[in-house]
Amino acid sequence: MTRVPLEVCVDTLEGAWTAAENGADRIELCAALSEGGLTPSRGFMVAAAKLPVPVYAMIRPRSGDFLYSDLEKTVMLRDMETAEQAGLAGIVIGAVDSRHHLDRDFLTLALKSIRLPATLHRAIDTVQDYPRAIEEAIELGFERVLTSGRAPKAEGGLQLLEQAVRLADGRISIMAGSGITAANAKRILKQSGVRELHASCSSVKRSQDPQDLETRLGFVAEEGIKNTDGSAVQSLRNAIDQFTETAV
Template sequence: MTGTNLEVCVDTIEGAWIAAENGADRIELCAALSEGGLTPSAGMMAAASRLPIPVYAMIRPRSGDFRYSDAEKTIMLRDIQLAGHHGMSGIVTGAATSDGRLDIEFLSPALRHSGLQGTLHRVFDTLHDFPLAIADAIEAGFERILTSGQGRKADRHLQALAEIVRLAEGRISIMAGSGVSHLNASRILAETGVHELHASCSVLEKAHSSNQPEVSLGFIAQDGIRVTSAEHVRLLRAAIDTFDENRT
């Protein structure tokens, strides 16, 4: 049995290196994690391509829902091309139709023509029919689905996650994400059967001073910003490894 993979989502190049150097198996590279993750810049992708582990670029042109216009889809296709050009190992993306299904008419050719591996992001959690959504994700060519079990936090929806794993029947990897930490990793793994975890491993870094211009002008929130924590990556990696050792 293979070990559990740890994917860490980051929105800075410093965070990407911290995650890679402290136990992450893969990076989800984003801009604006505060918005749920948006497409990183070409420069960011080029810099991250030098990391020693696979990097998947988020392809999401804006915050909000996942029903995209034709103009937005054109942007997404161009961003997918840039991800390949700048050395990404894969992409993280998704799109939904107006009737709550996965938009495989867009996603399937987008993935096929890219030549990149694909993770279906948490658009999955907004879809109405789990079995159909899983089948559509497989048909579209995704290698994994990131899901919280259709709730805000993965550890509060373990039964749903276990059902998704059961429905997938090993045809596609199921990766649990949202609220995952070293404190709940073992329980999530034990009760759901997933073999991949996704986390930001971030902590709140307070602003140096409430008087600094970035705070007073609103560029930095009064309570600070979230940054990738080396300690939290190491703690989550250790929790996963301990679970894997006990499972074997």
Template sequence: MTSVHLEVCVDTIEGAWIAAENGADRIELCTALSEGGLTPSAGFMTAASRLPVPVFAMIRPRSGGFQYSDAEKTLMLRDIQTAEQAGLAGIAIGATSEQHELDSPFLSTALAGTKLPATLHRAFDTLRDPVAGVEEAVSLGFERILTSGQAEKAEQGLDVLESVASRASGRISIMAGSGVSEDNAARILKVSAVNELHASCSSPCAPLPSSAPEVHLGFLPSKGARLTNAIRVQALRTAIDQYLETAE
């Protein structure tokens, strides 16, 4: 393995710049990371297009599961066009059926309607058969799959990650995400043989007192928000580079 790309997911423009300037190879642009990431606004996409690294927009119209109504699918197709018009480098998208298989008809339409490359996001982790999901993602034309190995955290899903990476066999990139940090990056890379990592590299900011209006009115959690942390981005980048040096 000669390189490992680091993707950092962010939900603020400040966080996007912090990630880009401290070692991220690519940005996944979202809103509401606390909800797993939702589609960013058109203005946010346009601002992020000026970043010095590629930016992929999350295409997810709401929190919750990945079975979408026709109205939601129409919205997602429009959001893809917005990402393209904003000058972004790609999209992250996923949709499933009630049988926990990929919604191939919709995803085929979505990918055929744009020139942008696409990441299959963690909707993949809800699939009944992840190995079959790899084959379907390849046939649909996805560039990569973001997965935790169908576990809550990637470090707990190493067996599935290894199986998925083996099945991919260089035909599609496998990116491990969820709970990835400088402390476990080397283990995840060594055991699973994935070739990309995905992380928020965030840390909690100082909580506000419960009497603060933002907390009292429910706009902020009492424990405080999480923000992209430059030191954590740098540390994860260093951990990846050190792993590559020892693996040569």
């Protein structure tokens, strides 16, 4: 079996390098992972373009749902141009319409406006008709779909992930994400049939003094700050590699 790609989502440049140096095959570049991932700044994109692995920029102008206004869509199109100009390898994007179907008109325009490949993100987990959305993602020209199988964590969406793989039938890659760890990676790969995984591989860095000024003023959460954990990346990469070795 060929290598199963591991994509790691990050929201700091240090985290991006940590992921790349410890086994990540691709980086999803975000701002504010605490909000589910938002569009990174231009400076962040330019700096991340120097990483030794492909970097895909999240294109998401705000937290919350994926029904965007015309003004927000204009911002997203400009951010996509910025990602291309920065030299990144691709983008991650998604949008739905008022009926909770993929916003085909906008996504068609978006994908035609740049030359970069694109991943459809977990907006697909919010659609009314999941199988239809898989077909639409293929028709729209997405490279892959990031999905949890419409569950809070991918481990709870294995049945739908398996269905997505069958529906895709090799025409598009299905990448499982949300709650992926070294402990459950083999089970998810085996039972769903997906051949790409997405994870944050983060751990909480706690303040030495929970009463320090930044915490008291609300800039740092009391539970600490999540950072990309190199050992978690390595452990997940090893678990994936062990699965591929036994599956040969």
